[in-house]
Amino acid sequence: MALARVLAGTAKTPAYFLGGYSASKAALHGFFDTFRAELRATGRGNVSVSLLVLGMIGTDEVLSAPELQSMAMPVSQCAKAMVCAERAREDEAFLPRYLWAFVRLNAFVPGVTDWVMRAMFVNRVPEFVKRIAELRASA
Numbered sequence: 001m002a003l004a005r006v007l008a009g010t011a012k013t014p015a016y017f018l019g020g021y022s023a024s025k026a027a028l029h030g031f032f033d034t035f036r037a038e039l040r041a042t043g044r045g046n047v048s049v050s051l052l053v054l055g056m057i058g059t060d061e062v063l064s065a066p067e068l069q070s071m072a073m074p075v076s077q078c079a080k081a082m083v084c085a086e087r088a089r090e091d092e093a094f095l096p097r098y099l100w101a102f103v104r105l106n107a108f109v110p111g112v113t114d115w116v117m118r119a120m121f122v123n124r125v126p127e128f129v130k131r132i133a134e135l136r137a138s139a
Contacts, residue, residue, distance in 0.1 A: 009055045009094070012103045014110075014117050017132040036091065048089040052082050055099035 010018055011025030029051060036049035056062060058072035073081075073096040085093035094100035106113035 009053050009099050009103065012053065013099075013106045014114050016117065017136055050086050050090050051092045052085060053092060053094045053099060053103070054078070055094070055096050055102075057095070 009015075010022040011029050015022050032049050032051055039045070039047050039049065056068060056072045057078050058069070058074045062068050062072045078095050081093065081095050085095075094103065102113060102116070
């Protein structure tokens, strides 16, 4: 039996204006990583846990911002990759794949990933950042 859990990449990389959301995803990573280890340690290897770490996916909301379209993974391609990762019983899969490098870079050189996030979102897409801040303020 395979158990797949979809988690946002914000659990492992900086995400402006999404601190609470990022923290909840990081907690789920910790829980499911531990759950996987406990299953293996107790000889229940027939159950696998795959964490699917998602970055920018081409949902309607993302595609509504033209500046983000080039960075987004198409939904159909993401769905196929999710099924493949689960069938292969991968411990962790990053979608889009470039997210893996970004997460690893953040682990070793966090200042660089913060600079990249500012360049991608704050400097390049100020309207997007403004929308997130407004939504957060109205909640």
